Amino acid sequence: MAQHTLLKASDLTMQFGGLRAVDRVSLSVNQGEIVSIIGPNGAGKTTVFNCLTGFYKPTAGTIHFNGEAIHQLPGFKISRKGIVRTFQHVRLFRNMTAIENLMVAQHRHLNTSLLAGLFKTPDYRRAEQEAMDKAAWWLERVNLLDLANRDAGNLAYGQQRRLEIARCMVTNPSLLMLDEPAAGLNPRETEELDHLIMELRDQHNVSVMLIEHDMKLVMGISDRIYVINQGAPLASGTPDEVRNHPDVIKAYLGEA
Numbered sequence: 001m002a003q004h005t006l007l008k009a010s011d012l013t014m015q016f017g018g019l020r021a022v023d024r025v026s027l028s029v030n031q032g033e034i035v036s037i038i039g040p041n042g043a044g045k046t047t048v049f050n051c052l053t054g055f056y057k058p059t060a061g062t063i064h065f066n067g068e069a070i071h072q073l074p075g076f077k078i079s080r081k082g083i084v085r086t087f088q089h090v091r092l093f094r095n096m097t098a099i100e101n102l103m104v105a106q107h108r109h110l111n112t113s114l115l116a117g118l119f120k121t122p123d124y125r126r127a128e129q130e131a132m133d134k135a136a137w138w139l140e141r142v143n144l145l146d147l148a149n150r151d152a153g154n155l156a157y158g159q160q161r162r163l164e165i166a167r168c169m170v171t172n173p174s175l176l177m178l179d180e181p182a183a184g185l186n187p188r189e190t191e192e193l194d195h196l197i198m199e200l201r202d203q204h205n206v207s208v209m210l211i212e213h214d215m216k217l218v219m220g221i222s223d224r225i226y227v228i229n230q231g232a233p234l235a236s237g238t239p240d241e242v243r244n245h246p247d248v249i250k251a252y253l254g255e256a
């Protein structure tokens with residue numbers, strides 16, 4: 001059966017003054033896939049993410065999501081289409097509780113008319129209750145339900161990272177983009193993350209694209225991997241193909 005192409009970027013290029021941070025990178029994510037982008041520090045991975053999610057407008061190239069061109073759209077419109085992301089550094093509302101963070105993320109799904117909110121109409125109450133139930137359900141999924149009322153800023157680092165993933169999931173994304181989700185996690189937490197990502201894909205119908213330096217995680221969960229080096233595509237393929245690719249070995253051993 002032909003796979004549905006969810007995301008397709010062609011010849012993506014991002015120029016910052018004299019620096020070409022991304023140089024004609026093409027990639028795709030099919031429905032149900034886990035795809036990783038790897039490459040040495042400064043290779044341009046986060047810049048690719050920033051282009052795909054509308055944080056940067058690419059200098060050249062096209063991006064299609066479900067067949068629709070999105071490279072001219074601002075980030076909030078792209079996220080409404082179902083592409084959500086986490087960042088390299090945790091970005092939560094630190095003074096809000098874990099569950100409040102998940103409520104805020106669902107804001108756009110709630111009936112937010114001023115009058116409906118003011119008079120707490122039955123529709124408003126129902127939408128609010130649904131958002132609360134969903135937030136609690138996802139907190140349980142990521143093993144944070146007993147910390148629902150703790151300020152996000154007071155959670156342990158690994159818990160904050162799981163909360164960020166839950167915050168993405170409450171918006172029902174079709175593509176979840178994770179920027180270095182294992183950074184700062186201990187080996188046990190990394191293994192839990194590995195299981196969580198697989199579970200999201202297998203049970204919640206989400207495709208995943210991640211940037212990651214932890215090669216054990218990347219090689220274990222990715223269906224396909226793209227390698228970029230100095231902004232340009234170096235190799236792509238299955239974990240085995242990439243692992244044994246001579247150019248990849250050279251780049252990682254610093255002989256390129």
Ligand SMILES: Nc1ncnc2c1ncn2[C@@H]1O[C@H](COP(=O)(O)OP(=O)(O)OP(=O)(O)O)[C@@H](O)[C@H]1O
Nearest residue numbers: 016019021039040041042043044045046047048088
């Ligand atoms: N807004 C910006 N303005 C100017 N240069 C930038 C900007 N964002 C990124 N760069 C540069 O683009 C290059 C690629 O950076 P990027 O953060 O995308 O790399 P990366 O592969 O994600 O690196 P790392 O693995 O270290 O996070 C770097 O040289 C960086 O300094």
